[in-house]
Amino acid sequence: MSGCYPGLAALFGSKADRLLEKEFARAVSYTKKNTAKGGSSKSAHINDTSLPTSSQGGxxxxxxxxxxxxxxxxxxxxxxxxxxxxxxxxxxxxxxxxxxxxxxxxxxxxxxxxxxxxxxxxxxxxxxxxxxxxxxxxxxxxxxxxxxxxxxxxxxxxxxxxxxxxxxxxxxxxxxxxxxxxxxxxxxxRPIFRRLGDTAALVYEAIERSRFSPTTAGIIKMTGYSRTAVDNALASLAALDLVHRSRRQWLITAGANLTALARRLGALDDFEEQVARHRRERAIWQAWLDRHSTRVQERDIYDPERDEYWLPPGQDWGWQHLHEIA
Structure with a gap:
């Protein structure tokens, strides 16, 4: 009821609390009975990695x-x-x-x-x-x-x-x-790259995730950045001993601790402050929803004592009849 398809539960209207449990039990019973008979539905799959198609095509x-x-x-x-x-x-x-x-x-x-x-x-x-x-x-x-x-x-x-x-x-x-x-x-x-920038993050990743230790030219090709941007990023990373060069290839420094370095540079504080701010904003939003959300009752949608339609007059009615009614 609070997942991806709240609209399905909404179809039951004010009777959801009473009907959902009953309908779900019937569905489980039907599935067990169908499985015991060896039957299968069109949405059955060979293994659990296959994805059934929803009514919306996804x-x-x-x-x-x-x-x-x-x-x-x-x-x-x-x-x-x-x-x-x-x-x-x-x-x-x-x-x-x-x-x-x-x-x-x-x-x-x-x-x-x-x-x-x-x-x-x-x-x-x-x-x-x-x-x-x-x-x-x-x-x-x-x-x-x-x-x-x-x-x-x-x-x-x-x-x-x-x-x-x-x-x-x-x-x-x-x-x-x-x-x-x-x-x-x-x-x-990662928090450390809040200080070093997006370019340094992608350059570091190119070295860290590469199948082979790349050269500067290889990093330029993988990241799509200019030679100047890559050189500046490598200089920043090397200055903090996050990467080092061996001959022409760049390697990750094994002993580097990104979390400790992020805390020392204040980047981790920025991350924690952003997370705390998001929590406050979510709390404000949820409190607003609690104040303004009301459950729609069936009587708010339809009043059985009020006619919600009007039958037009027959062909034997004329404008004078409508004038008299008015």
């Missing part, structure tokens, strides 16, 4: 945790192989925010173990170091640019945020199979 059922992790691995391959360069080409400066938001989506997908995400803009804002209004502007752009990978399946209502489905369209499945999965985890914007 896949909304939850996959198993293992299937979600595999799906995230496949989408990461497509992201690094195709979408990073496409976003850079089509969206210019805005591409950095879109790329980090895409990574935040996959990061939350891994953390929650779900391919259906009901995260609000403030949650993604904390994960990307952006303002929630910026995230609200970037999310529809990312949905359009992802070509079916990120699909909005339900609008926000009351306490519920927008609901998004993460999936791998058919046109990218062969590419995902051909590429081996990358080591490590994917992140949005």
């Amino acid at each position: 896949h909304v059922a939850r996959s198993s945790a293992a299937a979600v992790q595999q799906l995230a691995n496949d989408i990461e391959n497509v992201l690094f192989a195709v979408f990073d360069q496409r976003l850079i080409k089509n969206y210019g400066r805005e591409s950095a925010g879109l790329r980090l938001l895409f990574r935040a989506v996959l990061g939350y997908m891994r953390t929650t173990g779900r391919d259906v995400l009901d995260m609000g803009c403030r949650t993604f804002a904390a994960a990307t170091g952006k303002h929630q209004s910026t995230v609200a502007r970037l999310l529809p752009v990312l949905v359009s640019a992802s070509e079916g990978i990120l699909v909005k399946v339900a609008d926000a209502k009351g306490r519920n945020a927008d609901v998004y489905l993460v999936q791998l369209p058919e046109q990218y499945r062969q590419l995902a199979r051909d590429l081996s999965w990358r080591k490590g985890k994917i992140y949005g914007l």
Whole structure:
């Protein structure tokens, strides 16, 4: 009743409390009886990784945790192989925010173990170091640019945020199979990079997630940034001993502690302050909803003692009859 489909419960109106439990019990009984007979419905699937299609055309059922992790691995391959360069080409400066938001989506997908995400803009804002209004502007752009990978399946209502489905369209499945999965985890914007910037975050990721230790030229190719921007980012990272150079290749410094460094630079305080502010804003919004939300009763919609229709006069009526009535 408070999940992705509050409209289904609303169909029962004021009788929801009495009818939902009864109808659910009948559905369970029917399913058990059908299974005992060896029958199957059209929505049955071979295994738990297949996604049933909803009446709106989108896949909304939850996959198993293992299937979600595999799906995230496949989408990461497509992201690094195709979408990073496409976003850079089509969206210019805005591409950095879109790329980090895409990574935040996959990061939350891994953390929650779900391919259906009901995260609000403030949650993604904390994960990307952006303002929630910026995230609200970037999310529809990312949905359009992802070509079916990120699909909005339900609008926000009351306490519920927008609901998004993460999936791998058919046109990218062969590419995902051909590429081996990358080591490590994917992140949005870790707190330390609130101080160092988006460019440094993507340069660090290029070194951290690369299949081989990259050269400066390789980092430029992977990130799509100019030579000057990459050199400046590498200098900032090297100054904090986050990366180091061995011959011509760049490597992650094994002993570097990003969390401790973020706290020392004050970046972790910024993150915690943003999270605390979001909690206060949610509390204010929920309190407003509690004050203004009222349960609609059946009598508010229909009064049986009041006629809600008017029959037009027959053909034997004339204008004088209507005048007399008036």
